[in-house]
Amino acid sequence: MIRVDGRTLRCADVVRAAGSEGPLWIDVSTAAVRAAEQAWKLAGELSTRRVIYGRTTGVGANKDDAVDDSAEHGSRILRSHAGGAGELMPAGQVRGMLLIRLNQLLAARSGVAPDLISALAQAVGTGSLPVVHSVGAIGTGDLTALAETALALTGERPWQRGGVPPVAIQAGDALGFLSSNAATLAEATLAAMEFDTLCRAANAVAALSYVALDGNPEAYAAPVHEARPHAGQVACAAQVRRLLGLHSAPKPGRRIQDPFGLRAFPQVQGPAVDAVHYLRDVLAIEINAGTENPLISTVHSDAYHHAHFHTAYVSTALDQARATLHQSAELSVARLGDLLEPDFTGLRAFLAAGPPGSSGLMILEYVAHDALAGLRAAALPSTLGSAVISRGMEDHASFSTQSARAATAAAAGYRQVLACELLAAVRALRLRQADLVDLPVRAAFELADEALDPGLDDRPLTADIARAAALLDALAAV
The missing domain is CATH 1.10.275.10 (Fumarase/aspartase (N-terminal domain))
Incomplete structure (x- = not known):
């Protein structure tokens, strides 16, 4: 109820x-x-x-x-x-x-x-x-x-x-x-909750990529993030440590310095986590607010003319969330590139498994960059616009409606990007026959391993991408 x-x-x-x-x-x-x-x-x-x-x-x-x-x-x-x-x-x-x-x-x-x-x-x-x-x-x-x-x-x-x-x-x-602004708030709320789901799923996807790439655990160590304790960054690092079972001094990774896609994940994902939390706080106020102009106050037995119809809080929170999610998506695409690179995985280029010249997952980079480009366009701030209408009486607008529409598009793009990374991470782990028995992230791998086609032959990947995208909701709960 x-x-x-x-x-x-x-x-x-x-x-x-x-x-x-x-x-x-x-x-x-x-x-x-x-x-x-x-x-x-x-x-x-x-x-x-x-x-x-x-x-x-x-x-x-x-x-x-x-x-x-x-x-x-x-x-x-x-x-x-x-x-x-x-x-x-x-x-x-x-x-x-x-x-x-x-x-x-x-x-x-x-x-x-x-x-x-x-x-x-x-x-x-x-x-x-x-x-x-x-x-x-x-x-x-x-x-x-x-x-x-x-x-x-x-x-x-x-x-x-x-x-x-x-x-x-x-x-x-x-x-x-x-x-x-109930219609705008409805779209903004649906997008915000989708952002929240995808941010949580991104932790699991990044952790799988970390294992596939033999990441260096020092980048996630608690002393590192205690030295600059932004809330989202600290929480993100803690989630990855939990998924990777990094409760004690871990063994060194393959490299002293990982690429930014792995090493800077908490610093880039953290702002997105914070922005989504702030957006949800704003929306929780708005959906319970008395915004009508004039406001009728039975407490004061009077009416008050005001500007609660203006939704600057909503539009600026949405703009910030989209911008930070775009940065997180950029790192996901970077990790995808690392997963397809033999120097990082020790596997064949593009995680191919067929005869010489097989393309493997080559096409995923094109798909991911297309989705990222769409997300980039959706991340442009709507609040830079304004309007003067009704004979000059209404001389400013927040464009929160347009910001909410852009948020819907951004969420769709981010989901596609993460799906591409997830496909590559799972294939790399399968090819490496990685031992995840003692890691909590094993639950994420098992969900993906069961849902995704195990075939390694060159084939259309459309259905694989769709399955991976749908799987992100379950990974968010891991």
Whole structure:
């Protein structure tokens, strides 16, 4: 069961919701529903005696246009903002968006009517999916996606799956429902959790490469990392020591100095670990935040106009995570090159095993560098962009939406890179008939050895790469 109370939703809950293709078992807090109803009543009362943006005024540059706080005004806002374009948003992202938006509304700061919140809860629980387009946001509110969702709840737009009985839009519902980046947060959360999985899998893959290459253990020694104790670096070195069973003074490696792909792994992977942890911390706040503008405070019996729609924290955290993962992926590609080099393995070039001239795993470098190039493009910072729209009233944007999309692409590229390294490491260990009996990383090797084709002949490696990529989820738990 997923608890939905406006305070305790977890990133892992969003992933569960995104992966659920049927009804979702949610526990909606009764106390949170009552609090949301109090905020709705307060918002209606406040709009009778003071200016409330979006309720008694237009929106955007129309902020100075006085309007009636009416359901018809709200309906016009929803219809005019439901202009999403492009492909349909992926179903998993839509499910995550609906759950996040429900949770945020239950933080009880939106002033949205209980009937609309209840309809949204029913949509989440039944696994219903509105028709939502992917293009239409720049990190200052997922206006088009949420307008399309709201109109589905009111019966004006179709559902691509399921559906709920339509509810009538009430005064003040429109802007309160739209004031969120829930779709962007859903994609960012799914990418962040994928980053986390891949970072943990990278430890196991790098450890297998270390064994195949007879790495020098001094680079991972505790005294080394105690001398410069960045949290991610220390944790990464400790994980590799654990996987390699380096609990006492180990035997020297083949080389006094390993290539950077082995020797600098903790120093390069560490920043990625730290960046992903920070990103998850940011998202844990955002998915439980009251972001609606204006904010309705029942504690202070007032409304506050603000800029919580701006997601600079999300975009900068995503940009940092992608940049650090790109560096980690560069090291993975470097280790792949080492694994294909006879001077490092003592094996034939490209780990070939057929007649002279056999190509072995030669093509993996091309695949890995292609994936790395895509990751490099995805790592470019989205926060360098900006926008001035709505007649100059909205003169900055975080582009967190674009940063989240880039994170999805970066995760896919990183997975392909690690898959190529994993294939090479496993083949090298098979050819060397390495003895892993006393090493914890043996569990990772056995998982891979069972899943991957043992054939050494030259053949298309497409299926092998796909199997290795799928195997990374299991390796993350080793």
